[in-house]
Amino acid sequence: MLAHLSIRDIVLIDKLDLGFGNGLTAMTGETGAGKSILLDALTLAMGGRSASGLVRAGAERGSVTALLSPPPDHSSLGLLGEQGIETDGDILIRRVVSPDGRSRAFINDTPASVGLLKTIGDSLIEIQGQFDNRGLMDPSTHRLSLDAFARLLAAAADVGKLHKTWREAETALERARENQARAAAERGWLEHAVNEIDAIGPQEGEEEKLDAERRLLANAEAIADGINDAVAALTGERGVDGQLAKAQGVLTRAAAKAGDRFEPVIETLDRATVETQEAIHQLQALAADLDADPGRADQVEERLFALRDLARKHGVIVDDLPRLQQELAQKLALITGGAEALADLELAAREAKRAYQDAAQALSDKRKAAAAELDRAIMAELPPLKLERARFRTRIDRLPEEKWGASGLDAVVFEVATNPGAAPGPLSKIASGGELARFLLAFKVVLHAGSGIGTLVFDEVDAGIGGATASAVGDRLARLGQETQVLVVTHSPQVAARAAGHFRVEKTVNGGTTATSVRTLTPDDRREEIARMLAGATITEEARAAADRLLEHPA
Secondary structure, X not given: OEEEEEEEEEOOEEEEEEEOOOOEEEEEOOOOOOHHXXXXXXXXXXXXXXXXXXXXXXXXXXXXXXXXXXXXXXXXHHHHHHOOOOOOOOEEEEEEEOOOOOEEEEEOOEEEOHHHXXXXXXXXXXXEOOOOXXXXXXXXXXXXXXXXXXXXXXXXXXXXXXXXXXXXXXXXXXXXXXXXXXHHHOHHHHHHHHHHHHHHOOOOOHHHHHHHHHHHHHOHHHHHHHHHHHHHHHOOOOOHHHHHHHHHHHHXXXXXXXXXXXXXXXXXXXXXXXXXXXXXXXXXXXXXXXXXXXXXXXXXXXXXXXXXXXXXHHOOOHHHHHHHHHHHHHHHHHHHHHHHHHHHHHHHHHHHHHHHHHHHHHHHHHHHHHHHHHHHHHHHHXXXXXXXXXXXXXXXXXXXXXXXXXXXXXXXXXXXXXOOOOOOEEHHHHOOHHHHHHHHHHHHHHHOOOOOOOEEEEEOOOOOOOHHHHHHHHHHHHXXXXXXXXXXXXXXXXXXXXXXXXXXXXXXXXXOEEEEEEEEOXXXXXXXXXXXXXXXXXXXXXXXXXXXXHHHOOO
């Protein structure tokens, strides 16, 4: 709900602070006092269009600040969280306007886009004027309104999930068909390429190993000489091996005289002898490998050439040949074994479509039943509002399959006919200004539950009516006020008498400066205001008595 509204330097308002309560609040005042300025300021705060001329003459800037208190589970709080805007549960919206019409927006003192401001505002407050083009005036909202009335929002959400599953299955099927078509066109080339790569059989990391082996073989003679010299240095009478054996023998003979002091040294020499012999064996084995296959160098060179030539042919590096081999084999398998995979995808798509269609059809049947109930409920509200000759209907049309969507199979449109024999048509094109306001009031009475809107604002919904019809309008506004916060700009004493709160908008001229102010009325002030609305400029005792009767028995 709207808890507080502050206006600074907007049109004729220099400074205004208003607190709002629950239920129905009336705003009254003489014609031209500036009631529309309040609505324009509230609209601006809720993300409405800014324009030059809004800032009060002589002021550097104007601003409107609205404090909103949504319920803890309201969608607006989650949206602010997604945008990184912190909130303690209340939402403080502020719009600052310069004289040239440029504006800045803030939510909880954090800079925000006007688009986000409007999204948050539209989710919390609905300003319903005679010619409002939002809400029920927008046909795109009619299906959602019908679903909310019929408590079908959860069922509609399930249909949306099934639609997503179906579309994903269709996308997977289409992608597989495209892949198979491309693969089929490449079949001859694929078979040749797969056979060619299979014949070579590239291995992961093979190029690096072959390149290292090639360098080794290219230096085989020098390496062999080095091996021979190393073996000679390690073996023989003057070699390391012989010298170790000689030292070990000397120490062993002297060990009897030295006790156990030579044991660690003798053990170390044993290990050195073993390691030396192992090194000799490894060198001899390496020499044998170099001599084992005189044609190995040519084999390595040919293998490297073949791998690199194949990689250049396919535009990849040698290390990517095994991955390419697998990819091409999979594409080829898609041709030879893809029919079964496609059949599985086609079955999944058919089943997903059937599940969606069944759920959407069940939802459509419930919507049709609910539409008849909605029509009866709206029609019952029209006669007391002096719309007894009007007809209302909810038209549900089956969409062509290409337009089926997350919301189901239906297009839902609210239509009215205001004269007998006339064909029903769109609400905005059929009803006049006063009729339109009363139609919208009837809709709100019937449809408001579950909308999530915390505040409804009506601008002169009682235009052009009086007496019993005005009382009926007041009664319906008061009924709405039992469920949500309602603000109404009114010239009708019957409507104002039903309000729980009452503001009077006044225009004053002081020193050649015109200003608009708003006064919160006490019970006595309310009596005088309603008497004025009944009698006009001269308030009589009869008017005050009539005001008392309205306040005591507003119905």
